[in-house]
Amino acid sequence: MKLLDDQGNTLAELRSLECTLLASETDDAAVNTLEEAFYHYQWTPRQLTLSDEGVTGSDSWLILSSEQTQPSIKPFIALLEGRGISPKLLTTRNVPDDEKAMTAFKQALEENLAAGVNHLIYFAGDLEGEQHLPEFTDVVNPCLPLIALAQSLDNPALATLKTRVKEPEFQLNLNIVTRGAHTIGGKPTNPALQPAASLAHLLANELSAITPRHIDLALGAGAVTEAELQMLVNELLDGQEEDIALQGEMRFIRELTTTTIDAGEQRIVHQIPANDPLNPVQLRKSSEGSLEFQPIPPAILRPDEVQVQVERLLIDKPDIDALLQGRRKTHQLPRLALGWIVATGVDCDEFALGDEVLVLVKDSAITNQYTLNHRFCHKRPKGLSEALYPDLAFYAAALYMLDDVxxxxxxxxxxxxxxxxxxxxxxxxxxxxxxxxxxxxxxxxxxxxxxxxxxxxxxxxxxxxxxxxxxxxxxxxxxxxxxxxxxxxxxxxxxxxxxxxxxxxxxxxxxxxxxxxxxxxxxxxxxxxxxxxxxxxxxxxxxxxxxxxxxxxxxxxxxPLPKGVANAGNTIELLNYFMLSDDAGQAVVEFTDASIAVSENLAVPPIDRKGSYLITGGTSGLGLQIAKWLLTQGVESIALVSRNGSNRPEAREFVESNQGKQVRLFDVDITNLEATNNLIQKINKEMRPLAGIIHCAMVLDDDLAVRMTPERMRNVMRPKVQGTLNLHKATLDLPLRQFICISSISSLIGNVGQANYVAANAFLDGFAHYRQAAGSPATTINLGVLQEIGVVARDQNLAMVLDAKGIQGLLTEDVLQALGYIINNDPAQIGLFKVDWALWAQQSPRSAASSRFSNLVQKARARQDIPPALAALLSELEHQEQYFARLLEILSGELAQIVKVPLSEIKQDRSISDLGIDSIMSVELSRGLRSKYGLEVTSMELLSGPSLDQLTEQLVNQLTEKTC
Ligand SMILES: NC(=O)c1ccc[n+]([C@@H]2O[C@H](COP(=O)([O-])OP(=O)(O)OC[C@H]3O[C@@H](n4cnc5c(N)ncnc54)[C@H](OP(=O)(O)O)[C@@H]3O)[C@@H](O)[C@H]2O)c1
Missing domain, CATH: 3.40.50.720 (NAD(P)-binding Rossmann-like Domain)
Structure with a gap:
């Protein structure tokens, strides 16, 4: 295409055109409405402060354990006895199957409670450390003693218990102990255990006498070690938080936080050799708050640069703190790395490939490859012990001070x-x-x-x-x-x-x-x-x-100076070392040939348009809407499955209106393994190869735990537990792209009156982590309330009750939009809901006090009476650790504007007086910070010339106070 002038001369020529599909405005708008609707659990490492306080005379402990947990019980009791506690023991044997055994169990429980028990430790499920695919009973049975507990507390037959429970100060500390219920860093889990654990929180919501806690031990080979049991005892006696995972010597706290999700790459975790020059990686903070290695792009060498593959790198505690807090280190010390040359620029002929070198590291990046000016690199001197090399920079500095200065x-x-x-x-x-x-x-x-x-x-x-x-x-x-x-x-x-x-x-x-x-x-x-x-x-x-x-x-x-050694492949060990060590707080990170897990976002086409999708519960509610949405995404082969779907007019109508495509109805009960196997075979034979499952099947039968029966528990858990297990078994050999379970917000917040539904969805949550850890696709979506379709929309009373609690409705259009994003990102678990956390905290004070929600509730309360700009800022910041970096950015921007200098000239460690700030400018900055963000820095303070770092720290403290 040419642009010509009046005389026909060519002024410009357009030689080719590129066509790019742009997201439409409506797409963006839909996602914007969901901006604060995505949630995930974050595991935060936090050390336990041990107190010297012993148990009080009025404390009385009872252990509930099943046969599977017996081997760990004896050494555990011995440890408790060492702390002056003589627990009673009650076995949960036969409780689930036998009505008589259940009655006897409740009686024994009531007698213990009447006798003064106020701490209960329930070892739920299997503590053996073996990871295996559970049976339906392995999932349901650990839940039943908790239902029995609720009923004992609510309806005590014994007069003494009745009196005790009615005392206003009566509290029962309910500690549920599991092994491998949670996954941290993609490790294997035991999927049977989350349902029982989720009931701790539900019971506390239903019965004010219960203070809940769930402590999860790491899944490992063989029996639980004595060291783990010791940590468990410490946690039981001194821990305050509600949801804890103990992994090695580390202790993690589970907190629900909002998260952002973008349009579309998949997060892949894979193992690579730690010392591979072709795979440069760097330690970074993951979106879940832990540390992980992520790939970095290969550097392009300048003529005076060399590239060094790191073998050992000296780091210190501030390096790790800076990483975890998302800020730059303020005080740097010279750090050395040992490695070998893997590439040299054309002007660096004093080095040859493979030369062993010492490197002076100029930034705080923890990486297996540095590209740097050759003058910061030196051939490793001979004649020193290996352990001394990393210390040479400090000794050189000491020598310089004593001899030269x-x-x-x-x-x-x-x-x-x-x-x-x-x-x-x-x-x-x-x-x-x-x-x-x-x-x-x-x-x-x-x-x-x-x-x-x-x-x-x-x-x-x-x-x-x-x-x-x-x-x-x-x-x-x-x-x-x-x-x-x-x-x-x-x-x-x-x-x-x-x-x-x-x-x-x-x-x-x-x-x-x-x-x-x-x-x-x-x-x-x-x-x-x-x-x-x-x-x-x-x-x-x-x-x-x-x-x-x-x-x-x-x-x-x-x-050699004292320092620890940590393997780069084990980031938990690294964190552990820095959290627990009392010595100099230095460690050498070794990048050996062992492997490290690298997390990476890869653009993998997510929906398989050439394959079939199976939607359980696909003949009504959300399932049917997902089917319609899949068609809009280009999928042409869809199996809608439910027990009686072929009778539903809306499902039949949908099939009839898509005659040209392979949309079929199947009346199959997915709790039947044989029927499920046949279904999968039929789909693969008669439709396109199965590419994905979207599991929406559910039944509801709500009631308080005090009225729940084992049968009602089983009925509601069956489609979500047995159904999932059957779908998993029936597709083990198939290369599925997606296995998506539609779970509920209920399993996160322990919705009152839904013990069976909470436990059923908690299984989906655990199972998705289990599958992902085993390398199979899986996502569980903890969905909030649907406003226009599904079971809540059909029950206006329920919708009103939920709304009054602060749980707001989601539009179907938004949920489907979000589903696309979730599929593209492939998280193991994600929450999708809208909650007014301030209202929710008012209505559910017990849950609101829990460490799991404190982040969200604090933020919501703070937002109620703060300036809009600050509210926007807080909504952007998930965690207090991000405050520094963001406030530094804001402050730099404001300063650059007021002082009229480019942003690049603003240095965080220099006094702001260096920028020439005068009294008028200081008043302007002070006013701006107050009116926009409600943050107070007086103009006098600004004129005294603090560094930007110091100023930011001051604002961080104010912001932290505001959110507490
Ligand atoms: N609606 C909401 O507000 C909401 C909120 C959060 C989460 N969710 C989740 O979203 C999913 C869909 O909810 P919805 O409200 O759309 O549900 P719904 O309309 O009640 O649909 C549930 C479907 O499951 C089918 N089903 C039940 N047992 C089955 C079995 N054994 N085998 C095969 N199919 C079975 C039912 O059909 P048959 O009776 O014919 O078998 C029905 O079609 C559920 O997993 C639910 O937990 C919903």
Whole structure:
């Protein structure tokens, strides 16, 4: 196509056209209405604080256990006895099958409760650690003792129990213990256990006397170990949260949070060798809040760069904290990595492929491959023990301080925070030089590791009283060298203890305190030293330092500094180390040839338009709507399955209006395995090959747990439990693209009056994780209330009750739109609902107090009386850990606008005075933050010149207060 002028000359020529299908406005609008409707569970690592408080005299414990859990019970009881608890034991044997046994069980339960039991530990299901496909009874039976418990509490036959339960302060702590009910990081699960666990929360909603808790132990080979049982005992005695998973030495808390979901890539987790040069990866925070390796694009080498495959990398606790909190490290220390050269730029001929090198790492990325200027890379010096290599940068820094800055220090040296990596190196070098070392720590637990390193004059700097103790230790003498990494308050006191003419080295303050220039004394030598800055700004010196320090390390026989070792393939071990270690908080991450799990988003075409889709419950309600939607997505072969669907006019009409396609009705009860097998064979033979299952079948029979019978439990659980198991077994050999279970919000919140339905849906939730962990497709969708179709829409009373509780209706159009997004993203579990959490918290105060919902409820309450811009900000931030990064961004933007400088010129660690902020600008910024976000920073504070980091921290604190 040509554009010509009046004379016919060509002005422009269009040579080709590209046609791209753009999302229509209506698509976007539909997703926008669902912006806050997607939810997922997040597992947050949190350490347990052990108290010394024992059990009180009025505490009385009862253990409920089945035969399967017996092997773990004996050692568990022994541990409880060690803590002064003598629990009673009641077996749940025969409870489910036998009416008489059930009555006897309830009687025994009531007698125990009447006798004063106020802590109940229920070992639900199988604790053996074997992962196997459960039978229907393995899923239902662990639920029944809990139904019996509800009935015992509500209708106690014994007069003493009646009196006890009626006492307003009566509380029964119900602890359900499972093994492998939850999955963290894609590990295998035991799908039979979530139903029983979900009933803990339901019972608490129905019976105010119950305080619920679910503790899940990690699935492992063989019996539960003593260490795990010990953690369980600690959790039972000291834990506060409601939903806990114990994995190794780690403890995770389950919290429901909103999540975002985009149009469409699949998240794939696969194993790769940790040291493969073709697979560069980097540790990042996953959307679920844990740490995971993600692939990074291969770097393009500049002529002066080399690429190093990392073998071992030294990291410290701030690296991990920064990652988890989504912020940059404020104080950097030089870090070394060991590796070998895998590529070189054309100007780097001093290196050959395979050379073993030491690398000075300039950022805090934890990765198996660095691409960097060759001058930060040095051939590994020979003659050192392996464990010493990662410490060379710290020893080099210590050497620089003692010899170059302090001119060959002698006499008495003071090292602030001597258990920091730099402090440790200084201490060791000073001892080797026969200097007298005075050191500080900030936790008593750090005393012993320092003493083990030969340092004995140790003071605690948690407040300033250590300076008085230091004067006592020094007597008439004074210090020859002070190395201080704390702010003004400390520096001022330490200056007074310095001998005339001696050296004071100030490092960047790790306590965030202000650092002004040295006091106006003349008789001392002061140096401000940012070692990281010095090393990284003078790359040429790196090689010299390494060679020089190598000689000193060998001659002075300096030891390797204390540090842990963690395998890159085990991110839980890594977290564990940093959460639990009291020592210097450094670890070497090893990228060996072991494999690491890498999470990646891949664009895989999700819906198979050439295959068949089977929809159970497809002849009515949501199932039928999904069938119609699949046709709009290009699917042409759909099997609609229910027990009596062929009689339903709307289903017949749908089939008749799609004569040209393969849309068929099947009257099949999917709780029958044989019938399900035949159905699958028939579909594969007579229709297109089966590509996906959407499991919507359900029956309802709501009632309170106190009126629930085993039979009613089984009836409602059958289509969702037995039906799912049958569909799974019948399609084991088929290459399915999707296996989607439509679960409910009920299993997350424990909807009152739905014990059987809650348990049934909880099974779907557990099963989806089980299948995904086994490498098969599976998604469970915890769906909220449907406004226009399905069982709630048919029952106006139920719809009104739910609405009054804050659970709002979803439009079918939105649900189908969201379904497409969910299919594209393939999560194991996702919530899709609209809840007014503030109203819900008012109506369901018990659930609202639970750690599972605290995030959502706090946010909703805070939003009720805050400016709209702040409300929007909070809705965007899922977790407090994200506050810093986002507020920093906002503050930088506001500053750039007011001061009129490009955003790139705003540096977070520099004082805002450097940008030339004047009094008018400070008033403008202060007003803007107050009116838009309700955040208070006075103009005076702004004029005092804080760094952007400090200012952001101040705002983070305010925001945190607002949301608590
Ligand atoms: N409606 C809502 O507001 C809502 C909210 C959250 C979650 N959900 C979930 O969404 C799904 C669909 O709900 P809906 O309200 O659309 O349900 P619905 O209209 O009551 O449909 C349920 C279907 O399941 C079929 N079914 C029951 N037992 C079966 C069996 N053994 N074998 C084969 N089919 C069986 C029923 O047909 P026959 O009787 O002919 O067998 C019926 O067609 C359910 O899984 C439900 O838990 C719904």
């Amino acid at each position: 302090a001119g060959g220090a002698s006499g008495k040296v003071f090292i602030q925070n001597a258990l920091s990596p730099l402090g440790l190196a200084l201490g060791q070098l000073a001892l080797a030089r026969k200097l007298t070392v005075f050191a500080t720590i900030n936790q008593e637990a750090q005393r012993q590791p320092l003493q083990a390193l030969g340092i004995h004059r140790i003071l605690n700097n948690k407040d300033l009283t250590y300076t008085t103790d230091l004067i006592d230790l020094l007597g008439d003498s004074r210090l020859d060298l002070v190395v201080n990494d704390l702010g003004n308050e400390h520096a001022t006191q330490l200056f007074k203890l310095l001998a005339p003419g001696k050296h004071f080295i100030q490092l960047p303050a790790v306590d965030g305190q202000e650092l002004t220039a040295a006091p106006a004394l003349t008789n001392y030598r002061y140096a401000y030293l940012d070692i990281f800055q010095s090393f990284t700004s003078q790359p040429g010196l790196f090689a010299q330092w390494i060679e020089r320090v190598k000689e000193v390390v060998i001659n002075d026989n300096l030891p």
